[in-house]
Amino acid sequence: MKLDVRQIEKQFVLHNRGGVRVTGFSDISFNVARGELLALVGPSGAGKSSVLKAIYRTYLVNGGSILFHRQDGTVVDLAVCTESSVLELRQREIGFVTQFLKVLPRISALQAVAAPLLELGEEEGAARRRAAELLAFLNIREELFDISPLTFSGGEQQRVNIARGVIAPKELLLLDEPTASLDEESSSRVLKLLGNLKKQNIAMIGIFHDQRKVDQVADHCYRILREA
Amino acid sequence: MLLEIQNLSKVYGVSCGECLDLTGVADDSCICPVCDSVVAMNRVSLSLDGKEVLGIVGESGSGKSTLLQLIYQDQCPDNGRIFYNGFCDRHGVPLNIFEASVSECSVLRNKEMSMIYQNPRMGLNYLFSAGGNIAEKIIGAGERSYEVVRNRVIELMGRLELPTSRVDNYPDTFSGGQQQRIQIAKALSSSPKLLLLDEPTTGLDLSVQAKLLDLIKELQKEMGFAMIIVSHDLGVINHLTDVTMVMKHGCLVEYGLTDQILEDPQQPYTQLLVSSIL
Numbered sequence: 185m186k187l188d189v190r191q192i193e194k195q196f197v198l199h200n201r202g203g204v205r206v207t208g209f210s211d212i213s214f215n216v217a218r219g220e221l222l223a224l225v226g227p228s229g230a231g232k233s234s235v236l237k238a239i240y241r242t243y244l245v246n247g248g249s250i251l252f253h254r255q256d257g258t259v260v261d262l263a264v265c266t267e268s269s270v271l272e273l274r275q276r277e278i279g280f281v282t283q284f285l286k287v288l289p290r291i292s293a294l295q296a297v298a299a300p301l302l303e304l305g306e307e308e309g310a311a312r313r314r315a316a317e318l319l320a321f322l323n324i325r326e327e328l329f330d331i332s333p334l335t336f337s338g339g340e341q342q343r344v345n346i347a348r349g350v351i352a353p354k355e356l357l358l359l360d361e362p363t364a365s366l367d368e369e370s371s372s373r374v375l376k377l378l379g380n381l382k383k384q385n386i387a388m389i390g391i392f393h394d395q396r397k398v399d400q401v402a403d404h405c406y407r408i409l410r411e412a
Numbered sequence: 413m414l415l416e417i418q419n420l421s422k423v424y425g426v427s428c429g430e431c432l433d434l435t436g437v438a439d440d441s442c443i444c445p446v447c448d449s450v451v452a453m454n455r456v457s458l459s460l461d462g463k464e465v466l467g468i469v470g471e472s473g474s475g476k477s478t479l480l481q482l483i484y485q486d487q488c489p490d491n492g493r494i495f496y497n498g499f500c501d502r503h504g505v506p507l508n509i510f511e512a513s514v515s516e517c518s519v520l521r522n523k524e525m526s527m528i529y530q531n532p533r534m535g536l537n538y539l540f541s542a543g544g545n546i547a548e549k550i551i552g553a554g555e556r557s558y559e560v561v562r563n564r565v566i567e568l569m570g571r572l573e574l575p576t577s578r579v580d581n582y583p584d585t586f587s588g589g590q591q592q593r594i595q596i597a598k599a600l601s602s603s604p605k606l607l608l609l610d611e612p613t614t615g616l617d618l619s620v621q622a623k624l625l626d627l628i629k630e631l632q633k634e635m636g637f638a639m640i641i642v643s644h645d646l647g648v649i650n651h652l653t654d655v656t657m658v659m660k661h662g663c664l665v666e667y668g669l670t671d672q673i674l675e676d677p678q679q680p681y682t683q684l685l686v687s688s689i690l
Contacts, residue, residue, distance in 0.1 A: 199680035
């Protein structure tokens with residue numbers, strides 16, 4: 185067991201819009217074990233990304249618990265633990281591949297992908313080589329390596345984002361639509377990477393819209409329905 | 413735990429017993445309706461771990477700079493305590509830094525912490541050379557060898573991308589961005605564990621700002637110090653900080669992970685602030 189989500193719910197209260205309440209999600213429960221990939225599926229706007237963000241603590245939940253089983257065997261409730269704990273977990277144990285690439289315009293694609301390895305103390309040359317390998321595997325042309333990825337196409341940006349997320353994988357990896365903008369060839373490469381991560385015992389939760397992708401890579405599926 | 417602030421308050425003026433209760437976010441004012449005192453800080457509590465970067469954001473007059481000045485002991489509070497890692501009595505009981513003796517205070521200000529002011533004129537002595545300013549801090553932290561001091565000054569200037577040949581020039585002969593870098597070099601020269609920055613790039617060109625902030629971030633990762641950055645610019649906060657506190661009228665409005673504050677703000681004022689991004 186790696187992550188145990190129990191009955192989490194979220195409501196957004198928009199004070200500057202007269203206090204209107206918008207439901208994010210309600211009564212969500214699922215769990216993921218090491219080496220497993222859980223697919224989160226459901227219609228657009230159902231709350232899938234919100235659930236991932238709640239696990240990462242970018243969003244706060246109004247109720248329920250998110251029990252994370254740490255490497256050292258202890259269990260922490262991500263919904264209520266301190267900010268310092270979350271920062272530590274994000275650094276070492278929980279990773280998030282966002283839906284869209286967010287990176288400074290001054291960083292090159294290679295630097296962005298190598299960064300997680302450098303942060304772990306990896307030597308610069310080795311980190312850059314590994315980053316280059318990964319980008320090449322994902323079909324990013326070498327001439328683009330030293331350019332800002334914000335100038336790339338949507339699909340290329342996504343591949344850079346995924347490379348950055350998997351190069352130094354944390355024990356729990358959250359992936360928000362990893363194959364959304366990708367053609368079949370690139371998609372299958374990404375799925376292959378995720379398959380490799382499974383073999384490394386990484387637990388993953390991924391949002392996918394395409395049922396075929398889900399069938400190819402997911403061990404379990406959790407469907408979030410939009411409230412009536 | 414590197415820094416712990418408990419119930420810190422600062423009131424300018426005569427102060428009656430009700431200033432703190434009659435001002436704040438709900439009252440939409442920091443001026444006491446009874447005695448006209450200005451409540452600059454209203455019972456603020458927070459804590460910071462080593463290596464964490466905290467952003468303090470809020471509008472002009474919210475108390476952000478006052479908080480930094482209180483931590484650095486440029487000012488004394490009217491109430492409340494601040495505890496700093498390692499500052500204890502001989503039984504290991506943490507002491508309030510405001511009870512520090514002159515020499516203990518000097519250690520806190522010269523060695524453990526460093527402050528970078530918005531205006532370099534507040535952090536530098538314009539009668540000393542650039543190198544002299546940086547050296548002053550190194551000597552204040554205890555170094556006595558001229559050679560060691562000089563080498564460290566040159567090393568820091570190089571690290572901050574200042575022309576080392578100009579080590580003996582006076583600060584007013586440098587550009588604004590460079591003066592800020594001299595201030596940063598001076599602040600880092602004592603290898604502090606806590607760096608306080610009060611709007612460090614306000615007024616600088618965009619490209620100069622970007623370079624400075626990138627450099628500060630790099631140095632923070634390299635040297636591993638904790639930082640508290642005051643800014644009214646959410647872009648700066650987003651770029652540099654791990655956690656953020658929002659202030660208004662001297663009160664702590666909201667505290668959380670920076671991405672949570674920006675993407676899922678809970679309090680009305682925070683939501684207003686976040687929606688004001690250009």
